Amino acid sequence: MEKMSFGQILExxxxxxxxxxxxxxxxxxxxxxAQSYNDLQLALKNEIDKSTLYRNLTSFEQAGIIHRINxxxxxxxxxxxxxxxxxxxxxxxxxxxxxxxxxxxxxxPLQLNVPKGFKTKNVQTIIKGICSKC
Amino acid sequence: MEKMSFGQILExxxxxxxxxxxxxxxxxxxxxxAQSYNDLQLALKNEIDKSTLYRNLTSFEQAGIIHRINxxxxxxxxxxxxxxxxxxxxxxxxxxxxxxxxxxxxxxPLQLNVPKGFKTKNVQTIIKGICSKC
DNA sequence: AACATAAATGCAACGTAGTTGCATTTAAAA
DNA sequence: TTTTAAATGCAACTACGTTGCATTTATGTT
Ligand SMILES: [Mn+2]
Ligand SMILES: [Mn+2]
Ligand SMILES: [Zn+2]
Ligand SMILES: [Zn+2]
Numbered sequence: 001m002e003k004m005s006f007g008q009i010l011e012x013x014x015x016x017x018x019x020x021x022x023x024x025x026x027x028x029x030x031x032x033x034a035q036s037y038n039d040l041q042l043a044l045k046n047e048i049d050k051s052t053l054y055r056n057l058t059s060f061e062q063a064g065i066i067h068r069i070n071x072x073x074x075x076x077x078x079x080x081x082x083x084x085x086x087x088x089x090x091x092x093x094x095x096x097x098x099x100x101x102x103x104x105x106x107x108x109p110l111q112l113n114v115p116k117g118f119k120t121k122n123v124q125t126i127i128k129g130i131c132s133k134c
Numbered sequence: 135m136e137k138m139s140f141g142q143i144l145e146x147x148x149x150x151x152x153x154x155x156x157x158x159x160x161x162x163x164x165x166x167x168a169q170s171y172n173d174l175q176l177a178l179k180n181e182i183d184k185s186t187l188y189r190n191l192t193s194f195e196q197a198g199i200i201h202r203i204n205x206x207x208x209x210x211x212x213x214x215x216x217x218x219x220x221x222x223x224x225x226x227x228x229x230x231x232x233x234x235x236x237x238x239x240x241x242x243p244l245q246l247n248v249p250k251g252f253k254t255k256n257v258q259t260i261i262k263g264i265c266s267k268c
Numbered sequence: 269a270a271c272a273t274a275a276a277t278g279c280a281a282c283g284t285a286g287t288t289g290c291a292t293t294t295a296a297a298a
Numbered sequence: 299t300t301t302t303a304a305a306t307g308c309a310a311c312t313a314c315g316t317t318g319c320a321t322t323t324a325t326g327t328t
Contacts, residue, residue, distance in 0.1 A: 015304095016294085016296075016305065017295075018294080018295070018304095018306080019294095020305080020306075021305090037286085048307095049306065049307045049308070050285095050287095050307090050308095051286085051287070051288080051307075051308080052305075052306050052307065054285090054286060054287075055287090055305080055306085059305095070204065070206045072204045072258070074284085074285080074314095074315095075284085075285065075286095076285085076286090091246060093252060096255060102252075104248065104249075106246060112225060112238075112240060112259065112261055114227060114238065114261060114263070115238075115266065116266070117265070117266025118227060118263060118264070118265055119263045120261050120262075120263040121230060121262050121264070122261070122262040122263065123259060123260075123261050123262075124206065124259070124260045124261075124262070125246065125257060125258070125259045125260075126258045126259075127246055127248060127254050127256070127257050127258075128254075128255050128256040128257075128258070129248070129252060129253045129254040129255040129256065130252070130253040130255070131251070131252055132249065132250065132251025132252055149275095149276095150276065150324055150325075151324075151325090152275095152276065152323075152324070153323095154276080154277075155276090171314075171315085182277090182278095183277065183278045183279070184278090184279095184315085185277085185278075185279080185315085185316070185317080186276075186277055188314090188316075189277085189316090190276090193276095208285095208286095208313085208314080209313085209314065209315095210314090210315095
């Protein structure tokens with residue numbers, strides 16, 4: 001279960017091993033930061049149809065291969081890996097300078113106290129600031 | 135400074151006291167939850183032009199009369215009141231059932247530890263769950 | 269009160285992110 | 299090899315919001 005090939009990942013999720021998906025997966029694995037639709041199109045030299053790419057991003061997300069990030073920029077970002085169950089222990093750092101979106105493992109789960117009668121299912125945090133490269 | 139009329143609020147911010155703004159302000163003050171563009175149009179019986187409404191939402195936001203909320207639904211919500219400086223002590227609760235967006239005062243400021251070299255400017259949190267009415 | 273001026277409004281056209289319908293192709297199973 | 303459902307590509311479409319521009323209105327000055 002440690003070293004899975006692209007094909008194995010897709011097979012495990014019940015997704016057909018297509019050219020587009022293999023290329024997409026290849027790029028996701030070697031890119032460190034969250035990617036936008038445009039980032040991916042650029043990386044893949046615009047060889048993939050728009051709707052095909054969007055549909056695959058949705059499939060990958062549903063299969064838990066990637067997760068979708070709302071960084072408040074107006075366009076979604078996508079990063080490799082599934083969100084932890086409940087989404088509690090994951091946050092995203094958005095650099096105000098270079099716009100890079102980093103996935104952050106949150107060591108201490110945030111404890112937000114909500115009013116009586118409110119039931120928390122999931123906490124999603126966006127941290128804005130300046131990244132180590134800027 | 136306690137009880138300000140709509141007109142006084144606008145005057146204080148250097149905004150002209152127009153029909154549209156008075157109506158908009160009237161609705162913001164009596165609605166408890168965050169409102170979408172569509173909510174507001176409905177409340178105002180579609181009497182306001184789309185661009186006028188959007189422009190006023192932006193003006194109100196810049197003047198600190200309201201704040202804009204990204205609830206990850208794809209459309210912005212707007213709520214009365216300015217965000218606290220730095221945006222640290224405010225979070226939003228989104229009900230997964232009725233979609234209502236609540237402003238939450240966060241008592242204990244969230245402490246997220248970011249990696250070395252990262253500088254946090256601002257933390258924005260969306261809590262998803264079930265509200266007390268659902 | 270009448271005038272001047274800048275700001276606000278309304279309308280239409282535009283932009284961008286993402287979605288959908290449908291005909292064609294392709295992966296994979298029989 | 300044949301079959302079948304899933305994936306692809308293309309074009310058209312939707313939703314949310316923005317922009318340019320002519321007209322109107324609020325407000326300050328005479
Ligand atoms: Mn992440
Ligand atoms: Mn709020
Ligand atoms: Zn940066
Ligand atoms: Zn609810």
